[in-house]
Amino acid sequence: xxxxxxxxxxxxxxxxxxxxxxxxxxxxxxxxxxxxxxxxxxxxxxxxxxxxxxxxxxxxxxxxxxxxxxxxxxxxxxxxxxxxxxxxxxxxxxxxxxxxxxxxxxxxxx
Amino acid sequence: xxxxxxxxxxxxxxxxxxxxxxxxxxxxxxxxxxxxxxxxxxxxxxxxxxxxxxxxxxxxxxxxxxxxxxxxxxxxxxxxxxxxxxxxxxxxxxxxxxxxxxxxxxxxxxxxxxxxxxxxxxxxxxxxxxxxxxxxxxxxxxxxxxxxxxxxxxxxxxxxxxxxxxxxxxxxxxxxxxxxxxxxxxxxxxxxxxxxxxxxxxxxxxxxxxxxxxxxxxxxxxxxxxxxxxxxxxxxxxxxxxxxxxxxxxxxxxxxxxxxxxxxxxxxxxxxxxxxxxxxxxxxxxxxxxxxxxxxxxxxxxxxxxxxxxxxxxxxxxxxxxxxxxxxxxxxxxxxxxxxxxxxxxxxxxxxxxxxxxxxxxxxxxxxxxxxxxxxxxxxxxxxxxxxxxxxxxxxxxxxxxxxxxxxxxxxxxxxxxxxxxxxxxxxxxxxxxxxxxxxxxxxxxxxxxxxxxxxxxxxxxxxxxxxxxxxxxxxxxxxxxxxxxxxxxxxxxxxxxxxxxxxxxxxxxxxxxxxxxxxxxxxxxxxxxxxxxxxxxxxxxxxxxxxxxxxxxxxxxxxxxxxxxxxxxxxxxxxxxxxxxxxxxxxxxxxxxxxxxxxxxxxxxxxxxxxxxxxxxxxxxxxxxxxxxxxxxxxxxxxxxxxxxxxxxxxxxxxxxxxxxxxxxxxxxxxxxxxxxxxxxxxxxxxxxxxxxxxxxxxxxxxxxxxxxxxxxxxxxxxxxxxxxxxxxxxxxxxxxxxxxxxxxxxxxxxxxxxxxxxxxxxxxxxxxxxxxxxxxxxxxxxxxxxxxxxxxxxxxxxxxxxxxxxxxxxxxxxxxxxxxxxxxxxxxxxxxxxxxxxxxxxxxxxxxxxxxxx
Numbered sequence: 018x019x020x021x022x023x024x025x026x027x028x029x030x031x032x033x034x035x036x037x038x039x040x041x042x043x044x045x046x047x048x049x050x051x052x053x054x055x056x057x058x059x060x061x062x063x064x065x066x067x068x069x070x071x072x073x074x075x076x077x078x079x080x081x082x083x084x085x086x087x088x089x090x091x092x093x094x095x096x097x098x099x100x101x102x103x104x105x106x107x108x109x110x111x112x113x114x115x116x117x118x119x120x121x122x123x124x125x126x127x
Numbered sequence: 128x129x130x131x132x133x134x135x136x137x138x139x140x141x142x143x144x145x146x147x148x149x150x151x152x153x154x155x156x157x158x159x160x161x162x163x164x165x166x167x168x169x170x171x172x173x174x175x176x177x178x179x180x181x182x183x184x185x186x187x188x189x190x191x192x193x194x195x196x197x198x199x200x201x202x203x204x205x206x207x208x209x210x211x212x213x214x215x216x217x218x219x220x221x222x223x224x225x226x227x228x229x230x231x232x233x234x235x236x237x238x239x240x241x242x243x244x245x246x247x248x249x250x251x252x253x254x255x256x257x258x259x260x261x262x263x264x265x266x267x268x269x270x271x272x273x274x275x276x277x278x279x280x281x282x283x284x285x286x287x288x289x290x291x292x293x294x295x296x297x298x299x300x301x302x303x304x305x306x307x308x309x310x311x312x313x314x315x316x317x318x319x320x321x322x323x324x325x326x327x328x329x330x331x332x333x334x335x336x337x338x339x340x341x342x343x344x345x346x347x348x349x350x351x352x353x354x355x356x357x358x359x360x361x362x363x364x365x366x367x368x369x370x371x372x373x374x375x376x377x378x379x380x381x382x383x384x385x386x387x388x389x390x391x392x393x394x395x396x397x398x399x400x401x402x403x404x405x406x407x408x409x410x411x412x413x414x415x416x417x418x419x420x421x422x423x424x425x426x427x428x429x430x431x432x433x434x435x436x437x438x439x440x441x442x443x444x445x446x447x448x449x450x451x452x453x454x455x456x457x458x459x460x461x462x463x464x465x466x467x468x469x470x471x472x473x474x475x476x477x478x479x480x481x482x483x484x485x486x487x488x489x490x491x492x493x494x495x496x497x498x499x500x501x502x503x504x505x506x507x508x509x510x511x512x513x514x515x516x517x518x519x520x521x522x523x524x525x526x527x528x529x530x531x532x533x534x535x536x537x538x539x540x541x542x543x544x545x546x547x548x549x550x551x552x553x554x555x556x557x558x559x560x561x562x563x564x565x566x567x568x569x570x571x572x573x574x575x576x577x578x579x580x581x582x583x584x585x586x587x588x589x590x591x592x593x594x595x596x597x598x599x600x601x602x603x604x605x606x607x608x609x610x611x612x613x614x615x616x617x618x619x620x621x622x623x624x625x626x627x628x629x630x631x632x633x634x635x636x637x638x639x640x641x642x643x644x645x646x647x648x649x650x651x652x653x654x655x656x657x658x659x660x661x662x663x664x665x666x667x668x669x670x671x672x673x674x675x676x677x678x679x680x681x682x683x684x685x686x687x688x689x690x691x692x693x694x695x696x697x698x699x700x701x702x703x704x705x706x707x708x709x710x711x712x713x714x715x716x717x718x719x720x721x722x723x724x725x726x727x728x729x730x731x732x733x734x735x736x737x738x739x740x741x742x743x744x745x746x747x748x749x750x751x752x753x754x755x756x757x758x759x760x761x762x763x764x765x766x767x768x769x770x771x772x773x774x775x776x777x778x779x780x781x782x783x784x785x786x787x788x789x790x791x792x793x794x795x796x797x798x799x800x801x802x803x804x805x806x807x808x809x810x811x812x813x814x815x816x817x818x819x820x821x822x823x824x825x826x827x828x829x830x831x832x833x834x835x836x837x838x839x840x841x842x843x844x845x846x847x848x849x850x851x852x853x854x855x856x857x858x859x860x861x862x863x864x865x866x867x868x869x870x871x872x873x874x875x876x877x878x879x880x881x882x883x884x885x886x887x888x889x890x891x892x893x894x895x896x897x898x899x900x901x902x903x904x905x906x907x908x909x910x911x912x913x914x915x916x917x918x919x920x921x922x923x924x925x926x927x928x929x930x931x932x933x934x935x936x937x938x939x940x941x942x943x944x945x946x947x948x949x950x951x952x953x954x955x956x957x958x959x960x961x962x963x964x965x966x967x968x969x970x971x972x973x974x975x976x977x978x979x980x981x982x983x
Contacts, residue, residue: 062898063717072712
């Protein structure tokens, strides 16, 4: 199992969600986050005054998927979230050792 | 006059009529003296004496002014109360219906001279009715004496008109205030205690004036208070009788208006008032014991009534400990158009509407329809005024809603009462969601004291609210944005449909209607774009900016969105969403203010075709096209058809060196429209002329089309009321403008005098900002300036630009409180400024703003 953590543009969440659903990835966690990547934010000007927008609003989508789906999921996320401009986001993949369903105490096997 | 003893004065002018009056007066004085000698110079005896004086006054008045005079004579103060002691002043008001002419003056003399000749100490005032339409704040004693005004002779109808004019809530409130102040001032020399060994029975605490004050306070606030009180009101009557009997003795003994019960007189007074006791000392002690008992009673009443008396806050409205309530609920019940004022007054007084008033409204509201509440323009204006965002609006609207009144005034809102729409987000009923959204706006206007200061993130939104010209329209839009949810269809279009009916009932002007309808129709747009669209795509921002059109609507929609989202649930509006919303606002604002110069009206646009199709008969398509082509498209958004057609007419027959001007009063502000041909220093000259007349420029637009036609519109306030008060002011203003623009008069010289008087009046509150931008527009260098608003600021800034060889092509002028925000679109020799030229200009402007006032 892998945890796939995607940082995407806020307006891309729905497309990413749809793309993942098509792969039968059902459970996901979506969080409003703020941060910056290489672009380190940018400078905005309001009424002649520059102000630095260092932390940009982004959405974080986390899914846990069986190893066999990892590749497809990454591909789907990248396709759905890409605009080609700076600030499209990142996808991180991490190993998951164990996973349990709290209601039943049942352990997920892959 | 005060020292001449009546009864010893010369006979009046040998007139036999007057000698009979003299006899009547002498007899009455003798009778009062005798009663006083028996210790009975109290209320009955004084009233009888007052009646005789009434007779004399009436005889002389009728004799002098005729049987059908256009005047009435009124007894005031103590005389008005018929408590006229032997040496009391006879206070009179001669009231005329209109202005006095010479013959009135003669007749007045004929009336007053015999009174003086009779030796009466007459305190008289002569007024006309219209004197009482405004509060005469510098003479509270006179106004208080008028409370006891009683007609003696003359035109009774005039007295009724006076009563209607005089007894108004604002005046009552003013009088109450004045009375309390005067009372405190009067008590001070007595060390504010009634335990005086030698008391002044009139002025001392617990004396006759305090007693009159108790009754006056009840009269001004709630007459029913006299039936409550710390003791039976009969105690007040007893005290009055005692004090008057004593005062009569003091007048008789001293033969003048002397009111101090000194040690020397106490023994005599105790005797005349028949206090028992073998020794004088015992009789005096009994007298003074009675005095203190009565004075204490009066002082307690006064202290009590000052504490509990409701404060008049409007017609039939008072503020008590439990909030604002109707003084007479019965009267209010049949006048539903007055109910709103209870809620308005409650907000003004930072209190609630009292429970009994709410119950009364609830009980009667169903008898009336929406039309009964918004009867006339005054009521409709009051309704909009009520919606201005400020502390207490949410709470009062909630009270209004709970009592059923809101749903009666706006049945469409009543239909969403407790309406449940199930979705994943909303946590409150539709009505409460709406009111909570209004609370968000209220809290931007007046941040709650706790739980801590408004976060910085909110201050930026609060600054938008401050900038709104009519924030009440934002609140109205919020109030109506979800009324369509009463039905299960598309709620946005249903809300718009219902709102149109409400606009009709409110007789909302077209301009306001458009704004509110725009906000309702688009209330989901900004959140949708901010949270779900790619706002980093310039096209998204451009389209959104085109949707809102102008900054005012952008600010309103941004605030409406903030409030609407926050009112969904406590968790919905996250700082993350606030940031997205703000970023979209800033991007769209920049698009509107910096990018608009690139989007010009051209012949092929449908907007132009539409405008031409519906044009007014006297305008030709050619002259309209000639005028509009090349102006920024924004122009069509800023002005309505009527204004644009006015501008086209103003531009007729325009030549170099001619200036066409229109000057109009718009509410509390003025609007100057200037059409002319472009030339160097034009903008600075026009703004300089405005400043040289002391006008404070609030907002404005300057536009230049490629063929050199200039259209400048300034809104300004005239705090010195020069234009309003001087009949020739407009002509003078236009002549000066003409002369300055055509170069005959130098505006710098005109301004110098004014500026010197203002220089360094206050320290700067805003750090000046000068920002040059060569990217936002394809055609212009844009200079944004934020600085302390000051007289002549625009003139000085634009003059520097012209001196640097720049052409000022487009200008946006706005003011937020004391902050001026101006955006200039400029060129140099038809092109954007070079980097070096920008730096030089920015440096000069920065220096200018930092020096605050530089006249060169």
